[in-house]
Amino acid sequence: MRLRDAITQAERNAGTGRELAKILDVTPTTICRWKRGESAPRWDLFMQLVEIAGVSAHDVALPEQVTVR
Secondary structure (H helix, E strand, C coil), rough: HHHHHHHHHHHHHHHHHHHHHHCCCCHHHHHHHHHCCCCCCCCCHHHHHHHHHHCHHHHHHHHCCCCCC
């Protein structure tokens, strides 16, 4: 799963992108930048984000296409 997909799911679960931003205490613009890949959330915000999205941090941080040796 890509970060963008996790953010989209978190937005759905939070109600709106603005609500997600409020929960994470960031601006809606920050959420948009994360979705576009222009920046990435700090680790603590990433962990909150995946919890809200209901997905595994491992699945987002290490997508299926990546082989760990």
